[in-house]
Amino acid sequence: MKTTILIHCPDQQGIISAVTGFVHAKGGNIVYLDQHVDQQANVFFMRLESNFDADLFSESDFEKEFQKNLAARYTMQWSMHRAGRLPKMALFVSKYNHCLYDLLSRYSSGELEVDIPFVVSNHADLRPIAEQFKIPFYHIPVTKANKGDAENEQLKLLASHDVDFIVLARYMQIVSAKIIDHYPNKIINIHHSFLPAFAGAKPYHAAFKRGVKIIGATSHYVTENLDEGPIIEQDVTTVTHAHRIADFITKGRDLEKIVLARAVKLHVQRKTMVYDNKTVIFY
Numbered sequence: 186m187k188t189t190i191l192i193h194c195p196d197q198q199g200i201i202s203a204v205t206g207f208v209h210a211k212g213g214n215i216v217y218l219d220q221h222v223d224q225q226a227n228v229f230f231m232r233l234e235s236n237f238d239a240d241l242f243s244e245s246d247f248e249k250e251f252q253k254n255l256a257a258r259y260t261m262q263w264s265m266h267r268a269g270r271l272p273k274m275a276l277f278v279s280k281y282n283h284c285l286y287d288l289l290s291r292y293s294s295g296e297l298e299v300d301i302p303f304v305v306s307n308h309a310d311l312r313p314i315a316e317q318f319k320i321p322f323y324h325i326p327v328t329k330a331n332k333g334d335a336e337n338e339q340l341k342l343l344a345s346h347d348v349d350f351i352v353l354a355r356y357m358q359i360v361s362a363k364i365i366d367h368y369p370n371k372i373i374n375i376h377h378s379f380l381p382a383f384a385g386a387k388p389y390h391a392a393f394k395r396g397v398k399i400i401g402a403t404s405h406y407v408t409e410n411l412d413e414g415p416i417i418e419q420d421v422t423t424v425t426h427a428h429r430i431a432d433f434i435t436k437g438r439d440l441e442k443i444v445l446a447r448a449v450k451l452h453v454q455r456k457t458m459v460y461d462n463k464t465v466i467f468y
């Protein structure tokens with residue numbers, strides 16, 4: 186039975202030896218280990234994958250003793266994740282279909298190892314795509330007046346399906362603290378610019394007006410501060426004076442799909458850690 190352990194704590198000597206010794210003593214066979222030290226902040230990060238004999242391994246005992254013997258001693262923030270149960274990913278969309286199509290195609294081909302309980306949208310436009318992939322679709326309109334009620338309805342849906350994380354696949358509404366507080370570092374957005382350049386609703390128009398030679402896409406965890414959350418993945422492509430706004434949008438669409446899919450996979454594989462509004466990614 187495979188487990189993934191993620192740790193961060195103040196850096197000091199002996200952490201790796203202590204953790205690997207403990208895992209070994211608990212019958213674990215470590216099959217992957219990577220670590221990073223943020224020298225400036227003096228913070229240590231580690232990702233470890235270990236196989237245990239499912240008949241002998243007690244997750245609750247392991248967690249209790251790890252907390253008592255290691256986490257308390259080294260002031261660790263840590264989590265352990267068992268392989269096996271597919272994480273439940275809710276998709277939020279508006280009117281643009283390219284990221285939705287891409288993620289549902291990767292899901293139906295088995296490339297994306299998740300369960301998708303539903304797609305929710307503030308518009309009805311993309312219902313046929315969800316139905317094509319036999320995924321339940323919920324249309325919850327959002328206006329300035331009903332935003333609170335709409336988000337309560339979204340929260341009920343998320344809770345009733347025991348959703349693990351949310352992907353904003355070009356969802357064009359600002360998500361409030363009400364939802365973010367229930368899913369800290371568990372909401373992934375795709376922003377259609379190379380952040381921090383051109384945050385906000387119309388980045389391609391702003392980039393065209395500025396005359397840039399490179400455009401990009403950024404996938405980040407969502408915080409209350411629009412487009413300012415911890416960045417998971419980015420990519421760019423070149424543009425020239427000859428490209429019109431429509432060309433920017435077309436080239437950008439391909440980038441958005443690739444960058445979002447990469448970010449979702451890194452999250453699902455437990456390869457991301459968030460610290461100080463930044464990420465450590467164990468590729």
Ligand SMILES: Nc1nc2c(c(=O)[nH]1)N[C@@H](CN(C=O)c1ccc(C(=O)N[C@@H](CCC(=O)O)C(=O)O)cc1)CN2
Nearest residue numbers: 356357358359360374375376385386407408409411412
């Ligand atoms: N709390 C957050 N919510 C959302 C974020 C985020 O970073 N934090 N990202 C957006 C996506 N996005 C850019 O990537 C974005 C979406 C919408 C807007 C915007 O100004 N929306 C207007 C309404 C637009 C409309 O109705 O079509 C608004 O909400 O007033 C800016 C950026 C997703 N949510």
